[in-house]
Amino acid sequence: MLRNSIQHLDPPLLSSLILLSGLSLVVLYSSGGEDPDLLLKQGIRIFVGFIILFAVAQLSPQTLLRWSPYIFSIGLILLSMVLLVGIVGKGAQRWLNLGLFRFQPAEIMKLGVPMMVAWVLTRNPLPLRWQDLFVVILIVAGPTVLVILQPDLGTALLIAAAGVLAIFLAGIGWRWIAVLTVAIGAAAPMLWTMLHDYQRRRVLTLFDPWSDPLGAGYHSIQSIIAVGSGGVNGKGWLNGSQSHLEFIPERSTDFIFAVFSEEFGFVGAALLIGLYVFIVGRGLYISFYAQDTFSRLIGGALSLTFFFYVFVNIGMVSGILPVVGVPLPLVSYGGTSMVTLMAGFGMLMSIHTHRKLMPQ
Amino acid sequence: MAKIRIKDYLRETTLIQSRLVVASIIVVLLLSSLLVRLYYLQVEQHSHYATLSRENRLSFVAIPPARGHIYDRNGIVVAENLPTYTLEVIPDNVTDMEEAVDRVARLIELTDVDMIRFQEALKARPGFEIRTLKSGLTDEEVARFAVNQHLFNGFQINARLQRHYPHGEEMVHVVGYVGRISEDDLSQIDKNAYRGMDYIGKLGIEAYYERTLMGQAGYEQVETNAHGRVVRTLNRVSPVAGKDLHLNVDLNLQQAAREYLGEFQGSVIAVEPKTGAVLAFVSNPAYNPNPFVNGIDTESYKLLREDVGRPLLNRALHGRYAPGSTVKPIMALAGLEHQRSPGHKVFGRGWFSLPGSRHRYRCWKKEGHGWMNMHDAIVQSCDVYFYTLANGLGISRLHEFLTRFGLGKQTGIDLVGEPSGLVPSEGWKREARGEPWWPGETVIAGIGQGYTLVTPLQLAMVTATIANRGERNKPQIVQAVSDSGSDTKQFLGKQNLEQVSIRNQGFYKLIDKAMVDVMHGKRGTARRSGLGAEYQIAGKTGTAQVIGIKQGATYNEKNIAKRFRDHALFVAYAPVDDPKIAVAVIAENGGGGSRTAAPIARKVMDYYLIGPPPPEEEVEDTKKDAA
Numbered sequence: 010m011l012r013n014s015i016q017h018l019d020p021p022l023l024s025s026l027i028l029l030s031g032l033s034l035v036v037l038y039s040s041g042g043e044d045p046d047l048l049l050k051q052g053i054r055i056f057v058g059f060i061i062l063f064a065v066a067q068l069s070p071q072t073l074l075r076w077s078p079y080i081f082s083i084g085l086i087l088l089s090m091v092l093l094v095g096i097v098g099k100g101a102q103r104w105l106n107l108g109l110f111r112f113q114p115a116e117i118m119k120l121g122v123p124m125m126v127a128w129v130l131t132r133n134p135l136p137l138r139w140q141d142l143f144v145v146i147l148i149v150a151g152p153t154v155l156v157i158l159q160p161d162l163g164t165a166l167l168i169a170a171a172g173v174l175a176i177f178l179a180g181i182g183w184r185w186i187a188v189l190t191v192a193i194g195a196a197a198p199m200l201w202t203m204l205h206d207y208q209r210r211r212v213l214t215l216f217d218p219w220s221d222p223l224g225a226g227y228h229s230i231q232s233i234i235a236v237g238s239g240g241v242n243g244k245g246w247l248n249g250s251q252s253h254l255e256f257i258p259e260r261s262t263d264f265i266f267a268v269f270s271e272e273f274g275f276v277g278a279a280l281l282i283g284l285y286v287f288i289v290g291r292g293l294y295i296s297f298y299a300q301d302t303f304s305r306l307i308g309g310a311l312s313l314t315f316f317f318y319v320f321v322n323i324g325m326v327s328g329i330l331p332v333v334g335v336p337l338p339l340v341s342y343g344g345t346s347m348v349t350l351m352a353g354f355g356m357l358m359s360i361h362t363h364r365k366l367m368p369q
Numbered sequence: 370m371a372k373i374r375i376k377d378y379l380r381e382t383t384l385i386q387s388r389l390v391v392a393s394i395i396v397v398l399l400l401s402s403l404l405v406r407l408y409y410l411q412v413e414q415h416s417h418y419a420t421l422s423r424e425n426r427l428s429f430v431a432i433p434p435a436r437g438h439i440y441d442r443n444g445i446v447v448a449e450n451l452p453t454y455t456l457e458v459i460p461d462n463v464t465d466m467e468e469a470v471d472r473v474a475r476l477i478e479l480t481d482v483d484m485i486r487f488q489e490a491l492k493a494r495p496g497f498e499i500r501t502l503k504s505g506l507t508d509e510e511v512a513r514f515a516v517n518q519h520l521f522n523g524f525q526i527n528a529r530l531q532r533h534y535p536h537g538e539e540m541v542h543v544v545g546y547v548g549r550i551s552e553d554d555l556s557q558i559d560k561n562a563y564r565g566m567d568y569i570g571k572l573g574i575e576a577y578y579e580r581t582l583m584g585q586a587g588y589e590q591v592e593t594n595a596h597g598r599v600v601r602t603l604n605r606v607s608p609v610a611g612k613d614l615h616l617n618v619d620l621n622l623q624q625a626a627r628e629y630l631g632e633f634q635g636s637v638i639a640v641e642p643k644t645g646a647v648l649a650f651v652s653n654p655a656y657n658p659n660p661f662v663n664g665i666d667t668e669s670y671k672l673l674r675e676d677v678g679r680p681l682l683n684r685a686l687h688g689r690y691a692p693g694s695t696v697k698p699i700m701a702l703a704g705l706e707h708q709r710s711p712g713h714k715v716f717g718r719g720w721f722s723l724p725g726s727r728h729r730y731r732c733w734k735k736e737g738h739g740w741m742n743m744h745d746a747i748v749q750s751c752d753v754y755f756y757t758l759a760n761g762l763g764i765s766r767l768h769e770f771l772t773r774f775g776l777g778k779q780t781g782i783d784l785v786g787e788p789s790g791l792v793p794s795e796g797w798k799r800e801a802r803g804e805p806w807w808p809g810e811t812v813i814a815g816i817g818q819g820y821t822l823v824t825p826l827q828l829a830m831v832t833a834t835i836a837n838r839g840e841r842n843k844p845q846i847v848q849a850v851s852d853s854g855s856d857t858k859q860f861l862g863k864q865n866l867e868q869v870s871i872r873n874q875g876f877y878k879l880i881d882k883a884m885v886d887v888m889h890g891k892r893g894t895a896r897r898s899g900l901g902a903e904y905q906i907a908g909k910t911g912t913a914q915v916i917g918i919k920q921g922a923t924y925n926e927k928n929i930a931k932r933f934r935d936h937a938l939f940v941a942y943a944p945v946d947d948p949k950i951a952v953a954v955i956a957e958n959g960g961g962g963s964r965t966a967a968p969i970a971r972k973v974m975d976y977y978l979i980g981p982p983p984p985e986e987e988v989e990d991t992k993k994d995a996a
Contacts, residue, residue, distance in 0.1 A: 134377060178392070180384040234425065237410040237418025254426050254594040275411040279404060286400060290393075297389050302378075305385045313392055320399050327406045 017066040017362040022291045026062075026339065026354060029284060030055045033340040039247045040260045040268040041342070047261070051342055058351035065355025069363045070304045073356060074128060080117065081125035081148070087114035088155045115164045116349045118152045120356075122168050123314070126175040127306035137179050145176055162208055163321075163334035170317045175310035212331045228264070231256045233328045235267040236278075243274030261342040263334055266326040282323070289316040292354075295361045304360040311353040426592050426600075431565025434584030435530055437611030437853060439544055439574060441620035442648070447540045448575070450530040454506040456514065457499050460491060462523030469521060470502070476517060477510045479503060482666035501567075504531065504663050532568060537657040539624055542683045543616070543650045543784075543846055545573020546658035562586070568662070573683075574614065574846055577783050581850060584611030610853035617646035617848040625976045626651045629969045633956035634678055635936070636685035636825040639973055642833035642948045644863040645842030647782070648977065650826075652688070654680040686784055689791070689822040690955055693911030693962070694750045695940045696771075696817035698835060698880045701743050703770040704758050705876040711743040721756035723808055730756050730812050733912070747883035750894050750910060752816050759815025764806055767814055768794040773869045774831050775841060776823060781866070782844040790827050793820035818914060829953035832940040835884075836907070836948035838877045839869035881907055885945055895939065898967035904978055908941030908970065910962035934958040939966030943974050950977050 033055070034048055041047040091114055126145045130137055137145070149172030156165035177186070201209065235251035244250070249271035252260045257267050270278045292312025299305040318338040324330035326337075336343055338350050410418065439448035456477060463469050470487075473479065483503050490500040502524070506514075511526055518524075532547045534540065547568040550558075554569050563569070565586050570576040587608030592600045626637040626649045639649040656673055660666075665673075673681055682688065705711065717738035720729040732738065732752040738745070746754035759767060771777065777792030791797075793814065795806040813819040823831075826844060834841050842863050849858035871877075884907035886892075888899030894910045913936040937959030942951040952970045959965035975982065 134381065174392075178385055178388045180381075180388055231425075233410065234418050234421045236407065237414050238422035239411050240415040240419065241412055250426050251422055254592070254600065256425055256594070270407065270411065275407055278407050278411070282400060282403060282407075286396075289396060293389055293393055293396075297386055302381050302385065305382070305389070309385065309389050309392065313396070316396050316399075320403065323403050324406075327403065327410060329402075329406055 017358060018063070019291070019295070019358045019361050022288065022295075022354060022358060022361075025284060025288050025291070026059075026351075029288070029339045030058075032281065032284075035246070036265055036269050036272075036340060037261055037342055039249065039272060040252050040257075040265055042253070043247070047342065054343075054347050058347045061348055062351040062355040062358070065352045066358040066362065068355075068359055070299075070301065070307075070356075070360055073124065073307070073359065074131065074303045077121075077124040077128035081121040081128075084114055084117035084121040085152060085155075088118065088152060090114075092155060092158060113164075113345045115152075115156045115159070115161060115168065116345045118156070118168045119164070119171055119314070119346075119349045120311075120352060122149055122152055123171040123175045123307055123310040126172050126179075127303050127310065130175070130179045130306060131301075131303045137176075137181060139185075142176070142181065142185065145172070149173060149176070157203065160205060160208075161334065162204075166321070166333060167314065167318065167335065171310055171314040174313040174317070175306050178306050178309045178313075228258050228332050229328050231258065232264050232267040232326050235271040236327055239271040239274045239278075241275045243270070243272045243277055246272050248272060263322070263332075263336055263341060264326055265341050266323055266337050269340070270326075282319075285316070285319045289313075289319075292357050295357050298364075299360050300364050308357050308360045311357060315350065315353065426594070430589045430591050432587040432589060432605075432608045433530075433565040433567070434586055434608035435610040435853065436532065436547070436568070436584060437582040437613045439582075439614045439616065441540075441616050441618055441623075442848065443619060443621070444615075445536075445620045447534065447536050447616070447620060448544055449533055449535065451533045452528050453504055453531040454508075454511045455504040455527055455529050456502045456506060457525055457527050458502050459499050459523050464522075466491070469524070473502065473514075473521065473524065476513050477503060477506065480666070482664075486664055504529070529567075532662050534658050536620060536624075537659050538655045539620065539627060540618075541573070541655050541658045542652040542685055543573055543618055543623075543647075544658070545575040545784075546571055546661045547575050548661055549664055564588070571661070573784060574616070576785050578614055578847065582611040582614065584853075585609040613851045613853055613855075614847050615849040615851065615858055616846055617641070617648060618650055618846060619648050619977075621981070622973070622977055623649045623651060625981070626969075626973050627653060627655075629972045630954075630956065633959055633965065634684070635955040635957045635959070636688060636953075637955075637969060637973060638685055638825050638829040638953045639977065640829050640833050640844055640951050642836040642942060642951045643842075645830075645833070645844045646848060646863075647844050647846045648950065649973065650685050650846065652682070652684040652686070654678045656680040684955070684957075685825050686782070686787055687824070688955070689788060689824055690936055690938070691819070691913040692817035692821060692823045692828060693913040693936075693938050694752075694816055695828060695909050695911035695938050695953075695962070696821065696823075697747055697750065697755055698884060698909055699771060699774055699831065700755050700758060700767070700815055701747055701883070702871065702876055702880060703762060703767060704743065705879070706770060706872055707762055707766055709743075709758065709761070711879055714740045714742050715746070715751075715754045715757045717741050717746075717751045717753040719753070721753045721760075721812065723760070723812065726809075728809065730809070744879065744883045744886070745892075747880070747909070748886040748890050748893050750887075755815040756812045757815075760808065760812050762811075764793070764795060764811040764814065767811065768792050771821075773871075774834055775866065776821075776827055776831060780824075780826055780830050780844050781864075782826060783846050787826070788824060790824050791820060791822040817911065825953050825955050828938070828940055828955070829951055832942055832953060833948075833951035834869060835877065835880060836942035836951050838874055839871055841866040841869060881945060884909055884941075888941070895941075895963045895967040898963070898971040902943075902971070902975075904944035904974075905946065906941050906943040906971070906974065907945050908939060908967065910967055911938030911940070912936070912960075912962050913938055915958070931958050935960055937962045937964065937966040939963070939970045941967075941970050941974065943978065950974055 034051060037051055038048055125148050129141060129145055129148065133141055149169055153165050153169040156168060231251060235249065235257050238251065249268055251257050251271050252268040257264050260268050269281060289312050292308065292315065296305050296308030296312060299308050315338055318335060321330055321333065321335045322337040325332050325335065336346055339347065435450055438446055441447055460466060487502050506526065514526055534544060534546065548571045549567055550563060550569045570579040570582065575582065585608060587606045589602050590604040591602050594600055622639065626639065630637050630651060630653050634653055636653065637649060637651040640647050660669060717732060719735050719737035720731045722729055737753065738749055738751040741751045741754045771792045777790055779787045779789050798804055798806050810819050814821055830844055843866055845861060847861060849860045851858045885905055887895050887910065888906040888908045890896065893899065895908050899906055915933050915935055937956040939954045939962045940952065942948045952973050954966040954970045956965045956969065
């Protein structure tokens with residue numbers, strides 16, 4: 010089928026992803042206390058991520074479409090298992106120990122849910138009918154609730170976002186959007202009661218972090234101080250006092266943007282955001298020119314989810330959104346989200362590079 | 370399926386594409402909002418956050434100063450600071466405190482008291498402040514913990530200075546003690562001045578001279594990380610050690626006086642009349658102040674509090690007693706001041722009655738003293754003479770005259786919480802009791818009974834005033850102050866109080882003579898205690914009733930429980946021609962003053978004026994004698 014596998018990679022997207030990964034290593038070196046082991050681990054993850062990207066890019070969109078229901082089903086089964094093990098083990102459970110390695114089934118759903126939504130929507134002509142809408146809402150809500158129960162608010166949010174964005178792209182009527190918004194608004198109080206105390210406190214302290222500067226507001230305050238004290242040009246690489254003196258919590262993972270902005274200032278932050286804009290824009294461009302509905306939906310949904318990650322994370326670090334456990338994509342330290350994200354970019358590349366091979 | 374819809378690819382494409390455009394616009398808008406937010410934080414508000422960030426990492430760590438030492442008159446240290454190892458914790462750095470403390474307990478013995486104190490400390494202050502889990506670790510415990518240090522995040526062993534009183538029990542009623550700063554203390558002190566300090570003077574000299582002893586805290590400006598761990602020191606201002614105190618009190622004399630008082634509850638006070646210097650200040654029983662430094666456990670405290678001897682009570686300062694016959698020399702002076710002739714005689718027949726009353730005010734000597742002039746009445750302590758004198762003068766004049774000598778007022782000693790004692794008057798009784806003054810109350814006031822209350826310290830100071838011919842000084846425990854480690858003493862000097870005004874200074878000679886005869890005269894009540902003295906002593910015995918004796922009944926010591934027995938009092942000064950020491954002794958339930966109190970005073974004076982007795986001295990003859 011392929012003469013040259015390079016053809017299935019998108020050079021603009023690939024190079025910006027490599028640039029971002031490089032940046033990740035630079036910031037991690039500073040935030041991790043100049044620990045080479047940390048860099049090595051992240052380096053290996055990035056390498057594995059690119060291999061997965063490469064592998065997924067080789068699959069045609071048709072293959073991905075065919076696999077969608079299976080991926081979703083496997084994800085759903087694993088999520089339920091995690092929950093059961095969690096109930097038995099009496100405690101929060103996010104990981105499934107498969108003997109050889111541990112992994113987080115919720116991550117599968119970040120891809121599984123938008124794929125399944127796109128799969129359902131492709132079966133019937135768009136704009137979608139209300140019966141389909143009902144089905145896809147179930148597809149989104151089911152895994153989201155399971156993940157909330159784990160409880161992992163951040164991941165649940167991302168899964169829901171991926172599904173909802175796919176539905177949005179499918180052309181759901183603005184009237185429906187209005188109805189759903191109202192419905193979610195009405196469900197919010199119910200959701201509120203389902204939240205854990207610490208989660209509620211985080212939302213509340215968003216409105217006034219200084220009300221509890223040493224408790225729930227601590228993360229927010231220290232992170233805002235780090236960002237603000239960076240100024241226009243930043244304190245310089247390895248010179249961020251907020252991060253090096255350990256005032257920023259989770260400084261290599263969720264709050265890595267605070268470290269970055271402290272050391273590289275507004276100029277650095279704007280450039281980083283620019284890089285993200287380019288990646289998201291490229292993803293949307295690929296989706297726009299995709300050749301079938303499934304590709305457009307899944308490509309658009311994944312690009313927008315990626316943006317959603319960035320927005321929620323930077324919003325949280327700069328204190329305009331509550332503290333939820335959403336990492337800064339491809340920059341934060343950590344393995345599982347890296348794999349999912351890279352697989353997503355692999356799909357985008359597949360969409361773009363398989364166009365010419367498809368019959369017009 | 371009701372109907373099959375044909376896929377309209379073009380329509381689908383434009384639909385999704387238009388949605389992608391909408392999404393792109395939203396993306397741009399949201400990103401702009403992020404950029405605006407970052408611009409606001411990093412450009413507009415930069416200086417504000419830059420300041421916060423600086424303050425975050427710079428902090429001031431207070432360095433406690435060494436508290437001043439306290440030395441006795443001869444330079445013997447009575448309060449010092451000893452290095453001790455303490456196990457301390459910053460609670461914020463411990464994930465599971467209960468579990469961690471359990472593990473600590475396997476290495477270091479933690480008593481219930483340690484635990485209770487620690488639990489209280491945990492609640493008292495915010496979690497990032499350090500607090501003590503246990504102090505006074507042994508070397509072995511320190512070593513055992515140090516090896517396992519890495520297992521105890523948030524715990525650390527520090528060397529601290531801890532107050533120690535090497536002559537604890539002997540000096541506690543003088544020196545007092547320091548204790549950990551309590552909630553109460555916090556509301557009364559300048560918290561900034563006490564930064565880094567754990568202890569504050571609670572009692573005695575430690576409390577009175579707190580500002581002199583405490584010193585001045587230094588500080589280090591340090592860069593810390595979020596856990597409060599010091600990364601580096603930027604600036605240091607050294608603490609200034611507290612000043613040392615040098616007491617007037619002579620530890621040796623104090624120890625001797627305590628020994629002479631023996632089993633008796635009571636007090637012995639010796640002062641230098643010319644200066645008011647307090648040479649000995651004994652209150653018996655006493656207690657060991659050292660456990661109070663870090664907080665005494667409730668069990669031991671309860672034992673001390675419920676002890677019938679009330680060791681916690683500083684009798685020398687707070688004890689209030691009827692002065693008994695020790696007041697007679699001043700009564701005599703009052704008579705002289707108010708034109709009573711010293712030669713005027715009163716017939717002592719064993720009792721006194723007010724005109725028109727059958728109530729008999731008895732003399733301690735049942736058969737009576739016969740005709741007595743002022744001199745003899747003092748020497749033989751004739752009650753009837755003084756009943757008559759007091760009745761003639763009236764309570765107002767008595768009150769006014771006793772007040773001239775400082776009775777009923779604080780002496781102004783450098784100790785906290787001194788009571789004023791009580792010299793009754795008509796006005797006082799109306800106000801305090803809501804009752805009129807009865808003539809009979811004047812009669813018994815003449816022999817120091819009734820409402821009159823004096824502290825042992827007042828008794829000593831009044832005696833010193835007589836020795837001084839009316840010159841009054843503030844009693845002073847502390848003699849001098851010096852900078853830490855310096856030999857240059859800054860003497861506080863004597864502090865004069867208002868001189869006793871009296872018509873004729875010559876009156877003192879008459880009183881002197883009578884008081885000398887108490888000791889050295891043939892009929893003196895304390896002649897046994899004056900025997901063989903190498904110097905001349907002026908003294909006066911006294912007995913303070915603890916229970917009233919019914920009309921017609923006799924006081925029989927053997928039939929009375931010990932705690933209801935009379936208190937024995939004695940005051941004296943010597944040598945008479947140049948008084949160097951004035952002494953007041955109160956032996957609670959000691960019976961007569963001449964029998965128990967006078968010999969103690971004599972020994973104290975001997976010790977001070979002649980020197981320590983040879984080791985194998987015969988115990989003084991303490992046969993029953995007239996009071």
